[in-house]
Amino acid sequence: MSMPSQQQRVIVVGGGLAGLAATIRICESGLPVDLFSLVPVKRSHSVCAQGGINACNEIARQQGYSEYEHFDETVYGGDFLQHQPPVYEMAHMAPRIIDLLDRMGVPFNRTAEGQRDLRLFGGSLYKRTHFAGATTGQQLIYALDEQVRRFESEERVTKWEFWEFLRPIIGDDGRCVGIVAQDMRTMQTRAFRADAVVMATGGCGIVFGKSTNSVMCNGAAASRCYQLGARYGNGEFIQVHPTAIPGADKLRLMSESARGEGGRVWVPGMRNEDGSWGPHPDSARDPRQVPDDERYYFLEEKYPAYGNIVPRDIATREIFQVCMDGLGVGGGNMVYLDLSFKDSEELERKLGGIMEIYRKFAGEDPCEVPMKIFPGVHYSMGGLWTQYQPKDDLRGMEPDSPINMMTNIPGLYAFGEVNYQFHGANRLGANALLSCIFDGLFSGVGVVNHVRNHSGQPASGMSQSVFDSAVKAEEDKIADLTNRSGGENPYVIAKELGEEMTAASTVVKSGPRLEQALGTLGELRDRFGRISLSDGAVWTNQNLSWTRAVGDMIALADVILRGGLERRESRGSHFRTDHPERNDADFLRTTVATYDSGSGQARIEYEPVEIGLVEPRARTYGRVESEESEEKQEQTV
Amino acid sequence: MTAQQQSNGTTATPAESAGTRTVRFRIKRQDGPGKPVRWETFNVPVQASSAGSGSANVISCLQWIAANPKTTEGKDSTPVVFDCGCLEEVCGACTMVINGKVRQACSCLMDDYAPNDGDEVMLEPMSKFPVVRDLFVDRRRLFDTLKRVKAWVPIDGTYDLGAGPNETPDDQQDRYRLSTCMSCGCCLEACPQYTLEDDEAKWATSFAGAAVISQVQYFNDHRTGATLKKKRLDEMSKPGGVSDCGNAQNCVQVCPKEIPLTESIGKVGRAVTFHNIRKFFSGS
Ligand SMILES: Cc1cc2nc3c(=O)[nH]c(=O)nc-3n(C[C@H](O)[C@H](O)[C@H](O)COP(=O)(O)OP(=O)(O)OC[C@H]3O[C@@H](n4cnc5c(N)ncnc54)[C@H](O)[C@@H]3O)c2cc1C
Ligand code: SF4
Ligand code: SF4
Ligand code: FES
Numbered sequence: 001m002s003m004p005s006q007q008q009r010v011i012v013v014g015g016g017l018a019g020l021a022a023t024i025r026i027c028e029s030g031l032p033v034d035l036f037s038l039v040p041v042k043r044s045h046s047v048c049a050q051g052g053i054n055a056c057n058e059i060a061r062q063q064g065y066s067e068y069e070h071f072d073e074t075v076y077g078g079d080f081l082q083h084q085p086p087v088y089e090m091a092h093m094a095p096r097i098i099d100l101l102d103r104m105g106v107p108f109n110r111t112a113e114g115q116r117d118l119r120l121f122g123g124s125l126y127k128r129t130h131f132a133g134a135t136t137g138q139q140l141i142y143a144l145d146e147q148v149r150r151f152e153s154e155e156r157v158t159k160w161e162f163w164e165f166l167r168p169i170i171g172d173d174g175r176c177v178g179i180v181a182q183d184m185r186t187m188q189t190r191a192f193r194a195d196a197v198v199m200a201t202g203g204c205g206i207v208f209g210k211s212t213n214s215v216m217c218n219g220a221a222a223s224r225c226y227q228l229g230a231r232y233g234n235g236e237f238i239q240v241h242p243t244a245i246p247g248a249d250k251l252r253l254m255s256e257s258a259r260g261e262g263g264r265v266w267v268p269g270m271r272n273e274d275g276s277w278g279p280h281p282d283s284a285r286d287p288r289q290v291p292d293d294e295r296y297y298f299l300e301e302k303y304p305a306y307g308n309i310v311p312r313d314i315a316t317r318e319i320f321q322v323c324m325d326g327l328g329v330g331g332g333n334m335v336y337l338d339l340s341f342k343d344s345e346e347l348e349r350k351l352g353g354i355m356e357i358y359r360k361f362a363g364e365d366p367c368e369v370p371m372k373i374f375p376g377v378h379y380s381m382g383g384l385w386t387q388y389q390p391k392d393d394l395r396g397m398e399p400d401s402p403i404n405m406m407t408n409i410p411g412l413y414a415f416g417e418v419n420y421q422f423h424g425a426n427r428l429g430a431n432a433l434l435s436c437i438f439d440g441l442f443s444g445v446g447v448v449n450h451v452r453n454h455s456g457q458p459a460s461g462m463s464q465s466v467f468d469s470a471v472k473a474e475e476d477k478i479a480d481l482t483n484r485s486g487g488e489n490p491y492v493i494a495k496e497l498g499e500e501m502t503a504a505s506t507v508v509k510s511g512p513r514l515e516q517a518l519g520t521l522g523e524l525r526d527r528f529g530r531i532s533l534s535d536g537a538v539w540t541n542q543n544l545s546w547t548r549a550v551g552d553m554i555a556l557a558d559v560i561l562r563g564g565l566e567r568r569e570s571r572g573s574h575f576r577t578d579h580p581e582r583n584d585a586d587f588l589r590t591t592v593a594t595y596d597s598g599s600g601q602a603r604i605e606y607e608p609v610e611i612g613l614v615e616p617r618a619r620t621y622g623r624v625e626s627e628e629s630e631e632k633q634e635q636t637v
Numbered sequence: 638m639t640a641q642q643q644s645n646g647t648t649a650t651p652a653e654s655a656g657t658r659t660v661r662f663r664i665k666r667q668d669g670p671g672k673p674v675r676w677e678t679f680n681v682p683v684q685a686s687s688a689g690s691g692s693a694n695v696i697s698c699l700q701w702i703a704a705n706p707k708t709t710e711g712k713d714s715t716p717v718v719f720d721c722g723c724l725e726e727v728c729g730a731c732t733m734v735i736n737g738k739v740r741q742a743c744s745c746l747m748d749d750y751a752p753n754d755g756d757e758v759m760l761e762p763m764s765k766f767p768v769v770r771d772l773f774v775d776r777r778r779l780f781d782t783l784k785r786v787k788a789w790v791p792i793d794g795t796y797d798l799g800a801g802p803n804e805t806p807d808d809q810q811d812r813y814r815l816s817t818c819m820s821c822g823c824c825l826e827a828c829p830q831y832t833l834e835d836d837e838a839k840w841a842t843s844f845a846g847a848a849v850i851s852q853v854q855y856f857n858d859h860r861t862g863a864t865l866k867k868k869r870l871d872e873m874s875k876p877g878g879v880s881d882c883g884n885a886q887n888c889v890q891v892c893p894k895e896i897p898l899t900e901s902i903g904k905v906g907r908a909v910t911f912h913n914i915r916k917f918f919s920g921s
Contacts, residue, residue, distance in 0.1 A: 028794055039720075040780065042820060043728040102801035105790040105859045107813040114803035133813055138727055142816060146789035153784045185769050214722045246690055249697035249743070250724045349810070357725055360744050361691060441795060491704030534706050535715040539669045540770035543703070543716050 007460045008451050011194035013165045015041025018416025019200030020144035021440020027151045029448045036160045038216050042145045045202050045214035049137020051257035052129035053433040055094030065126040067092045077123040077311050078424025079572035080616040086388050086421050089396035090438045104143040107132050120260040122429040123311040129430045134353035165221050168412050169470045176412035177459040180474045185540050191467035193459040195451040196411045203380040203417040207553045209498015211377035212253040222418050223552035230407045232593040233385035233420030236563035239573050240506050242315035243337050244376030251376030255354050256429040259308040263339045267327045269296035284330030287370045305622040313426045313573045316375040320507045336370035381423040384414035394612045402450035405443040415439035425572025486530025490547040510577045514565040525554050559593045559602045566604045656685035658754040665761040666771050678709045683747050695742035718771040729819030733772050734761040739826040763826045765833050778840045786872050788852045790862040802860040815855040817894045824848050824888035844881040847888035851901035870912040879906050
């Protein structure tokens with residue numbers, strides 16, 4: 001046993017849903033928490049989530065749905081790449097998570113009788129998605145933020161907002177014993193001690209330049225852990241969301257809930273003699289003038305059962321293909337997402353938040369005209385590699401185990417989007433909010449147990465030198481960045497990185513193109529060695545912070561590209577034109593990347609996936625041409 | 638590869654195409670608290686918007702300046718410091734004063750604000766919060782005040798205790814409108830009663846402001862939240878409470894989320910009156 005508990009502290013890095021849920025759980029057990037965030041936690045990226053959060057409830061259950069069904073859908077949606085016990089646990093805890101959020105006061109939409117309403121979402125034939133208008137993430141994070149504010153007022157949480165995480169501190173025995181962080185106002189860099197550190201730093205969309213993510217989602221925090229020895233799992237699996245509106249600074253999401261509430265995807269077209277579709281000569285005309293028989297509802301035609309709510313990777317590839325075939329609106333990269341035929345009062349009540357975004361940023365009213373959309377980088381299934389302790393029968397995880405969601409560095413955990421678990425090769429809509437909160441609430445217990453029971457020396461009693469040398473390393477890095485003077489512009493490097501990553505490693509990939517991108521990445525890495533900062537201030541220097549992150553994004557881009565290159569198959573979001581089939585024999589494996597500090601490159605290895613509960617089957621979602629083969633496959637398993 | 642995979646980042650470059658216009662940004666700058674204020678202007682090339690790229694906005698222009706920090710006079714400058722997050726008007730980070738009016742920078746489109754070549758846009762930090770640097774201000778007072786009024790639902794813990802209270806769809810809609818407050822500060826910037834307060838020690842007795850008063854109403858309206866109603870109303874009866882509101886109604890006009898702030902203020906004001914009468918007669 002270790003020191004008295006007031007000496008023991010936990011650090012949580014990141015105050016999105018995952019970090020806040022973890023903070024609440026850990027505080028409740030009596031340990032004080034230091035909560036770090038680049039932005040006030042209430043402004044974390046989780047506010048962007050629109051559509052909803054999945055869980056079985058009584059109404060769904062009585063229509064034939066169940067927690068098991070939720071689990072099975074998630075695994076099928078993820079193309080069987082995820083470890084099944086954690087998914088099983090998450091699906092079964094989901095209804096209780098919704099109850100808890102409800103008790104915290106989240107204004108979930110209600111049925112006429114006052115029950116929590118449900119909507120349809122991608123990859124399911126059942127309504128099982130709970131929602132609060134079309135700002136579900138905002139409502140959920142506010143509820144958790146309020147609970148954390150309560151702990152803060154009782155001085156059980158200390159918030160360190162506008163502090164940037166720079167590195168985990170690893171003690172002599174290999175355990176994580178704290179972090180180095182920098183105050184982005186005063187620029188003070190210092191060490192913080194803790195007996196466990198939870199990374200809850202979200203995704204990495206900014207590596208691709210423009211995405212649906214917030215500006216903080218650059219993956220730098222995860223990359224810093226990776227560069228110090230944490231393994232990174234399934235990095236090549238990046239979700240490209242089918243429906244975003246392009247913008248000058250970001251791609252704004254039009255939530256899947258638009259389709260869940262009946263929205264239809266189409267392009268103007270002409271039906272050929274043989275029933276196939278060709279481009280319409282006047283496809284740029286006012287969509288309201290296009291007669292129904294000249295509207296090609298391609299998702300509904302190809303996937304009669306799921307229609308517009310096929311999973312994201314499939315919808316994205318279909319939209320991409322339609323545009324490549326010249327069928328896009330006006331011949332360009334654009335298709336219609338149509339809600340204009342729906343009752344506008346109902347749209348306002350259920351989708352008000354996203355209708356408003358479209359009106360504000362595209363200048364048109366989706367109640368009147370179909371929206372113009374195109375796929376955009378959205379979510380990272382991959383992330384820091386973590387472990388878990390399965391139950392003997394694999395049906396869930398051991399709730400008290402300190403191993404749950406711990407990285408390979410003892411005492412360093414990864415929760416939320418930065419954790420690679422749960423979503424495999426493709427995440428189902430409305431499962432991310434769930435996995436973030438689940439991580440915090442479920443695995444927060446393991447963090448507490450690690451702190452109370454680990455056999456090493458408590459962080460508070462360790463010699464100062466470990467902490468001093470970690471701070472020194474970061475100060476040296478800052479000095480090095482500040483002293484470079486080769487004239488390269490970090491903003492330009494980041495922009496080129498984003499363009500290359502988007503072109504080579506999103507909807508469709510190929511071996512040669514990925515090799516080429518790795519070549520480009522090498523050049524960018526060299527140029528990064530010759531950057532010059534444009535701001536030398538020692539007060540609130542965002543230029544320094546951004547530049548430092550660009551270096552970390554380059555390291556992470558290497559993981560994403562190399563993982564994609566080595567994975568010679570197609571699975572979920574990862575589609576290789578030169579290897580278009582799924583290959584379970586060789587690649588039903590987790591990709592594990594470790595950093596080679598000499599070359600700055602990733603070493604890729606593979607590890608088996610726990611598939612002991614649901615046997616992998618073909619994943620076709622009843623696509624018309626493939627239905628027969630799926631049935632056959634299903635009979636054989 | 639047959640085609641580019643996305644409508645790629647095209648705006649942050651000064652494209653020479655015919656569809657480009659120049660927007661002149663006049664920006665109020667300050668290197669830190671107590672440092673002198675100066676104005677700088679930057680010429681930013683802005684591409685004509687198309688369905689493929691959308692309109693430029695203040696953020697994309699500030700990003701361009703960060704990459705090309707040279708003033709119109711050709712002087713090397715530094716990237717302008719500003720706060721932003723979501724870029725879709727849900728996080729509240731990017732609030733600033735644009736052409737004299739407080740609003741979010743991310744939803745401020747150049748197509749509306751500077752449609753013609755040579756148009757000027759003026760950026761200033763909010764004046765009711767201490768400046769950290771340039772357009773970046775310190776809004777901790779707002780979050781601190783939320784603590785003071787106990788802006789949370791006091792649940793018994795994360796135990797498995799079943800669902801929360803049922804509510805009608807109409808009640809849900811009423812609560813939802815209040816719960817979309819993103820603590821952006823627009824209503825405080827516009828309010829004549831809310832003034833700059835550098836001294837943290839004075840925050841506890843300074844005007845709470847419309848956003849926080851509306852949160853008091855939000856939590857008092859929830860069945861479990863209401864168990865702290867008396868404590869919240871006590872807070873609202875003190876100096877800096879609801880009676881400091883002069884009913885100027887500026888707040889409701891600038892709230893980007895169209896929160897019915899004056900309605901909330903009215904309800905809390907009446908509740909405070911009843912609360913104090915009751916306290917008077919019960920002698921507590
Ligand atoms: C537009 C959009 C809509 C979405 N809609 C849905 C939906 O409807 N349903 C669903 O299930 N999922 C949805 N998602 C996905 C979901 O929102 C995210 O996966 C989830 O919110 C991630 O939460 P998080 O807690 O892991 O991280 P985040 O909310 O991203 O929080 C990360 C935290 O880490 C901090 N941080 C990061 N780096 C550092 C650093 N270096 N130092 C200090 N702090 C740092 C940040 O400040 C922040 O507090 C959506 C995503 C997007 C982009
Ligand atoms: S109504 Fe009250 S809170 Fe609103 S602007 Fe006027 S004085 Fe300020
Ligand atoms: S009430 Fe409106 S203006 Fe005021 S902080 Fe909230 S969202 Fe902003
Ligand atoms: S950046 Fe979030 S509101 Fe503007």
